[in-house]
Amino acid sequence: MSRHWRCRKERLLSSFLVLRAWVVECIATLSNRTRIDCRSPVICCPYWSTVTVCQSRALDMRVGRQLLSGLAATVLLLAQGVAQAALQPYTSEGANLVYSTGQDLTWTADANLFKTQCDAEGGTAPNICPELIVEIIAAGSPVTHTGTVSYPSPHDVLATEFNQTDGGMTWFAAQAWVAYLNDIAYGGATNWRLWEADPADTNCSLNFVPGGGFPTQYYGFGCTGTELGYLYYEEGGATPRDSAGPPMSTLTPLSVFANLQDFAYWSGTEYAPNPGDAWLFNADFGNQDDYYKGYQLYGWAVRPGQVAPDPQPIPTMSVWGLGLLSLLLLAFGRARLR
16 A cells, blocks of 8 residues: 555544544534523534524424434444455456455455456367466466475476366466466556465464474464465454364455355465475365465465555545535534524
8 A cells, every 4th residue: 555545544534533523422412402501602513613592492403413413324434434444345457456454465356366367268178268378378487486306496387287177276377377467467566476374473273393494384273474364364254263264255254355265275485394385275264284386276366555546435525525514514503503
């Protein structure tokens, strides 16, 4: 997120909170009085003015209270929307994206984007998108990594490493696919990558010491330090955190995403004790683990911050519009008090 947008959001939220407090105070004052003694001025709305009325006039506040209550509810909903919108869907250059405020991270809104791109070519299974595969390999192969006997570096990606039927791919193919997204500037961005795991995340339910001078490796459930784990637990609200949780596709806050796969997703993080493996997150149960890079799992691309152009939240003018509405309601209330 840019500094400019972050400041705009903070000012917007501040304005909503001030306006909400003002409306709530007005309603509290009006609700507690049906007649007001003219010898004692009443501060109805201290942000604006002092209202004095005479006891000899009956004060029917029902309409005013209803209008102000409606305004208060509106302001409350708007303020809560700004404060609590952890996942914000938006589009950039025709691409559907989701911004995570908690991680300052943009995800592709399609959690099986490769499959969607493949299907768009319109081929026949099992070779649904041979042209796309050629373009991906040209953009991202060979893949440089920490080589092993089984997987030397650099690794030349083959067409057989892509499952064109369900969207799965090897870790190497996923890396090449992300390079392709950058090559075509998907959504106007050129810094896409696979999400990252954190093998040092002490929130994980399990750990072990691999030896060989490597630090303790953390895995299992509750790994919120992992980017996909944070999405699953913190933003998706999955529980429990010490045993198998619900499938990711069933989490209501994550309904902003399309094509969620209740299976494992590759991270871009290698498993240091054995770099022939890489870390994964199992979206079916919520656990972090490692597996060999040649296996076909799903790929999900992210990039830091937001992609320009910024999403269009409630325009700043809406704050002034609410302020104008407040003034009109105040004038209406004062007219009824006279």
